[in-house]
Structures are given as structure tokens and as C-alpha cells.
Amino acid sequence: xxxxxxxxxxxxxxxxxxxxxxxxxxxxxxxxxxxxxxxxxxxxxxxxxxxxxxxxxxxxxxxxxxxxxxxxxxxxxxxxxxxxxxxxxxxxxxxxxxxxxxxxxxxxxxxxxxx
Amino acid sequence: xxxxxxxxxxxxxxxxxxxxxxxxxxxxxxxxxxxxxxxxxxxxxxxxxxxxxxxxxxxxxxxxxxxxxxxxxxxxxxxxxxxxxxxxxxxxxxxxxxxxxxxxxxxxxxx
Numbered sequence: 001x002x003x004x005x006x007x008x009x010x011x012x013x014x015x016x017x018x019x020x021x022x023x024x025x026x027x028x029x030x031x032x033x034x035x036x037x038x039x040x041x042x043x044x045x046x047x048x049x050x051x052x053x054x055x056x057x058x059x060x061x062x063x064x065x066x067x068x069x070x071x072x073x074x075x076x077x078x079x080x081x082x083x084x085x086x087x088x089x090x091x092x093x094x095x096x097x098x099x100x101x102x103x104x105x106x107x108x109x110x111x112x113x114x115x
Numbered sequence: 116x117x118x119x120x121x122x123x124x125x126x127x128x129x130x131x132x133x134x135x136x137x138x139x140x141x142x143x144x145x146x147x148x149x150x151x152x153x154x155x156x157x158x159x160x161x162x163x164x165x166x167x168x169x170x171x172x173x174x175x176x177x178x179x180x181x182x183x184x185x186x187x188x189x190x191x192x193x194x195x196x197x198x199x200x201x202x203x204x205x206x207x208x209x210x211x212x213x214x215x216x217x218x219x220x221x222x223x224x225x226x
Binding site (some may be wrong): 044 | 148157210
């Protein structure tokens with residue numbers, strides 16, 4: 001199955017630690033999106049990347065959060081100095097082309113818990 | 116930013132019944148998508164609607180787009196327990212760089 005792969009599925013961190021979430025897009029997809037789903041809330045767009053470029057990061061918190069999609073390897077969402085409020089499910093999606101009218105295909109998510 | 120309001124928020128139906136979920140956008144729609152999410156899992160892409168009046172079907176699920184009203188509806192015929200989950204509509208931003216999700220509709224189908 002060449003779907004969107006996210007790992008780890010579950011991640012537990014203590015406050016102040018760093019969290020790294022990985023996403024490998026579907027084969028042939030070069031566009032990656034990250035979303036956050038807080039408990040009892042909907043999915044919120046965070047960032048849109050293409051290979052080696054951040055296209056739109058308007059949904060990313062200004063501090064502690066960063067994302068990259070290197071030429072080789074998976075896309076990484078990095079959260080530094082995690083706080084309790086970062087506990088959420090983080091979903092990655094990929095598409096074959098530019099955002100509009102291109103369906104995004106989602107991974108199963110990474111559930112981040114902050115102790 | 117674009118807001119997508121879904122109704123109803125939750126729905127409980129008896130197996131075999133038909134149901135409709137609505138999605139209304141606060142802004143012009145540039146493409147409307149329907150996804151399904153089961154608890155603890157990722158989203159499954161159901162359908163994409165691009166043009167006003169467009170209607171698509173997948174098995175017992177039909178979706179329509181009314182571009183003028185900035186609305187879409189998802190209709191399930193003869194619902195089954197396997198249809199249970201959270202249905203989400205989604206839309207592209209006018210730049211195509213961002214994507215917005217609706218508030219979600221939780222569907223429970225009672226056998």
C-alpha cells in the first residue's frame with residue numbers, strides 16, 4: 001500500500017522536550033500538507049510544502065513549530081519545547097499537484113500526548 | 116479565512132434509512148471535497164466536486180454542489196453501520212495554498 005505514511009502513530013513527550021513527526025507522501029506526490037486536530041475540534045490547516053520549499057505556513061504557530069520537506073526523505077513537523085496545549089492529532093496529507101482541485105490523501109495521523 | 120458550516124452536527128439513524136448532510140461555505144467555493152473519518156484514524160477521500168450543479172456518486176453515497184448557494188450536500192441511501200463516522204467537507208482557498216475543513220457531522224447508524 002503506497003499511501004501516506006506517518007510515524008510514529010503515537011508519541012509521548014514531557015513538557016519542554018522536542019517532538020518530531022514524520023510524513024512520507026504517496027508515491028508520485030510532491031505536495032505535502034500538515035493539519036492539527038485538537039480534542040473536540042476540527043482539522044486546522046498548518047502548513048503547505050513542496051520539495052525543499054514552504055509555500056504557505058499561515059496556519060503554523062509563530063514560535064516553536066517548524067516544518068520541512070527535504071529533497072530526500074520524509075517531511076518533518078518539529079515542535080520544540082512542547083507544552084500541554086500541543087497535545088493533539090497531527091495529520092499529514094499529500095497531493096499530486098497544486099492545491100486547487102487536487103484531492104489530498106491523508107495519513108493515519110500522529111497522536112501527540114504531552115505529560 | 117473561509118468557514119465551512121456543516122449541519123447537522125450529529126446524526127443518529129436506523130440502518131436502512133436515508134440521510135443528508137449539508138455543507139455551507141462563507142465564501143466562493145473553488146472546489147469542494149468530502150471526507151470520512153473514523154475515530155482514531157485518518158481521513159478517507161470520498162469525492163471531489165468542481166463545478167456548479169455537479170453530482171457524483173460512490174456506492175450509496177451521492178454528493179452535489181450548488182455553487183451559487185455556496186453549498187454542497189452529501190446523501191446516503193439505505194445507510195449501513197459501515198457508514199458510521201465523521202463526515203467532513205473541505206474546500207480550497209482562492210490561492211489553492213490552504214485548505215479548510217468543515218465543522219464535521221458525526222453519523223451513527225443503529226443496526
